[in-house]
Amino acid sequence: MxxxxxxxxxxxxxxxxxxxxxxxxxxxxxxxxxxxxxxxxxxxxxxxxxxxxxxxxxxxxxxxxxxxxxxxxxxxxxxxxxxTFAEPWTSERITPEGRRRLRESGFGPPPPERPELSALDPAGSDTQPDRLLPLLPVGECPYCGSRATTLENGFGPTLCRAIYHCTACRQPFEQFKQV
Amino acid sequence: MTATPAERRVTRASAVPDVPAFDTAGLDAPVREALAELLLTMADDEFVLGFWDSEWTGIAPMLEEDVAFSSLAQDELGHARVLYEMLAQLTGGDADAIAFGRPVDGYRHCRLLDHPRTDWAFSVARRWLYDTADAVRLGALRRSSFAPLAEVVAKIRREETYHLMHMDVWLRRLAGGGEEPRRRLEDALAKLWPDALSPFAPLAGEHALLEAGILGQPMAELAERHLAQATATLAGLGIALAGGRVTGSPPSTVDGRDRAVPAESFRWLWNEFTMVHRSEEGATW
Known part of the structure; x- marks a missing residue:
C-alpha cells in the first residue's frame, strides 16, 4: 500500500x-x-x-x-x-486467475466462451418470431467441473449471480451470470 | 475540515452520474427534444415496471420467485437510472428530480403498466408481454446513431435476455399447468391484450428520431412485429387470440390514453415510490 x-x-x-x-x-x-x-x-x-x-x-x-x-x-x-458503457462488460472478460478464484470459493465461473446470444447478435435475426430467445447459458459446477447442470433460477442473491444444480455431483451452486 | 471516507463517498456518488459525459452539440433542437421524449418514455416504462415487480418482494408464491422478482426489479431500476441520467444530461436537469419529483400525471409509462399487480398469473402475463415488446424496441435502438444510447442498449439487451427467458418459462408453466393456472393466465391476457401494443404508442418526435437515425424503425412497424411474435407464441400454446376467450378488443397503440393519463392503480404506486422523496425533499444521504 x-x-x-x-x-x-x-x-x-x-x-x-x-x-x-x-x-x-x-x-x-x-x-x-x-x-x-x-x-x-x-x-x-x-x-x-x-x-x-x-x-x-x-x-x-x-x-x-x-x-x-x-x-x-x-x-x-x-x-x-x-x-463507461463504451463496450459491454461480458463474462468472457473474467481472467483465468479470476475463474480459478471463483471456483475455489464455490462460485461457478461463467464458461469462458461467449454464450450463444443468437437473439442479440447483429445479424438482424432478433426480429424473427422464433429467435427472440437465446440458447440457455451454460453452467459449470465449481465442485466437480461438470457441465451437466441445470439452471434453477436465472436470478440470485445479487444481479450478477444465477442458481444452478449439478446433476453429476448433485450440488446446488451459484454461478457468476454468463452475459 | 477533512471529510471521513464515508462522507466523501456520499458526496461523490451523488455528484457523479453513472453515464459518461456526452456531447450534445451535434443535436439540433427538434432532435434533442425527440430524444428526450424517447428516453423519458423508456425510462418511465422500466421504472414503473421495476416498482410493480418489487411489490412481490416478500410475498411471491415461492422463495425462488421472491428472489427473481426482486432481482428483476433491481435490474429495471438500474436501467431506468441510466436512462434518466442520460436524459438529465441532455436537458440539464437532475435524474433524481425527474425520477421522483414529478407529479403523478407527469409520468409517461405505457398503458400496459397502468394495471395493478393483481395475481401471479397477471404479473407473469404482463411481464411476458412487456419483455417481448421491449426486446423489439431495444433491437431497433442497437444501431442508434446516438452512440451513448446504443452503448447502453447493448448492455441492457444482455440482461433483458434473462428476463425474457424467465418469463417465457413461466408463461409455458402456467399455460400447461392445469385448469386453474390456465384459466388465470387466459383471464390476465384477456385483460391485458388491448394494451399489448402500448409500448409502441407513437411519439411526437418520432419523425425526427427516424430522420436522425436514432430510432431504427417506426413504432408502428415495431408494434406489428411484436404483435406477430406474441400471437405466434400464444397460438403455439393453444391460446387463441381470434375467437377465443382472449380477444376482448383488439390491441391498438392509440386510444387517447397513450402514455398520458395514469390509472388509479398507478396513483397508488406513485404514492408508494415517491413517499420517501416527498417526506424530506432535497435530502441527501
Whole structure:
C-alpha cells in the first residue's frame, strides 16, 4: 500500500495496485480479474481509470469507483475513475486467475466462451418470431467441473449471480451470470 | 475540515452520474427534444415496471420467485437510472428530480403498466408481454446513431435476455399447468391484450428520431412485429387470440390514453415510490 517506486513504469504500477481492489459483493476476486477495468491512462500528473459495470444496475459500482480512487491516492495529484458503457462488460472478460478464484470459493465461473446470444447478435435475426430467445447459458459446477447442470433460477442473491444444480455431483451452486 | 471516507463517498456518488459525459452539440433542437421524449418514455416504462415487480418482494408464491422478482426489479431500476441520467444530461436537469419529483400525471409509462399487480398469473402475463415488446424496441435502438444510447442498449439487451427467458418459462408453466393456472393466465391476457401494443404508442418526435437515425424503425412497424411474435407464441400454446376467450378488443397503440393519463392503480404506486422523496425533499444521504 505505498506510492509507486520510480523505477516501475507508472501504468504498470497502477495495474498492480488495482489488483488490491476487490469486488465488494464477491471479495475473492479483484476488479482486474473480474475484467471491470477497461483502461488505465497515465499522463504527467494524472491517472484515469475506466470501469465497465458488470450489470447496469450494479449497486457496487460506486463503491468500486471510490475504492479504486482511494487505492490510487498518491500515484498522481489527479486521480479519477469513471464508469463507461463504451463496450459491454461480458463474462468472457473474467481472467483465468479470476475463474480459478471463483471456483475455489464455490462460485461457478461463467464458461469462458461467449454464450450463444443468437437473439442479440447483429445479424438482424432478433426480429424473427422464433429467435427472440437465446440458447440457455451454460453452467459449470465449481465442485466437480461438470457441465451437466441445470439452471434453477436465472436470478440470485445479487444481479450478477444465477442458481444452478449439478446433476453429476448433485450440488446446488451459484454461478457468476454468463452475459 | 477533512471529510471521513464515508462522507466523501456520499458526496461523490451523488455528484457523479453513472453515464459518461456526452456531447450534445451535434443535436439540433427538434432532435434533442425527440430524444428526450424517447428516453423519458423508456425510462418511465422500466421504472414503473421495476416498482410493480418489487411489490412481490416478500410475498411471491415461492422463495425462488421472491428472489427473481426482486432481482428483476433491481435490474429495471438500474436501467431506468441510466436512462434518466442520460436524459438529465441532455436537458440539464437532475435524474433524481425527474425520477421522483414529478407529479403523478407527469409520468409517461405505457398503458400496459397502468394495471395493478393483481395475481401471479397477471404479473407473469404482463411481464411476458412487456419483455417481448421491449426486446423489439431495444433491437431497433442497437444501431442508434446516438452512440451513448446504443452503448447502453447493448448492455441492457444482455440482461433483458434473462428476463425474457424467465418469463417465457413461466408463461409455458402456467399455460400447461392445469385448469386453474390456465384459466388465470387466459383471464390476465384477456385483460391485458388491448394494451399489448402500448409500448409502441407513437411519439411526437418520432419523425425526427427516424430522420436522425436514432430510432431504427417506426413504432408502428415495431408494434406489428411484436404483435406477430406474441400471437405466434400464444397460438403455439393453444391460446387463441381470434375467437377465443382472449380477444376482448383488439390491441391498438392509440386510444387517447397513450402514455398520458395514469390509472388509479398507478396513483397508488406513485404514492408508494415517491413517499420517501416527498417526506424530506432535497435530502441527501
Amino acid at each position: 505505498s506510492a509507486p517506486i520510480s523505477a516501475v513504469p507508472l501504468e504498470q504500477a497502477v495495474w498492480a495496485a488495482l489488483a488490491d481492489v476487490h469486488d465488494p459483493e464477491i471479495p475473492v476476486i479483484s476488479v482486474v480479474d473480474l475484467g471491470v477495468v477497461r483502461r488505465v491512462e497515465v499522463a504527467p500528473g494524472r491517472v484515469r481509470v475506466e470501469l465497465l459495470p458488470t450489470f447496469v444496475g450494479c449497486p457496487a459500482v460506486d463503491l468500486m469507483r471510490s475504492a479504486v480512487e482511494e487505492r490510487l491516492q498518491g500515484f498522481a495529484p489527479d486521480v479519477e475513475a469513471t464508469v
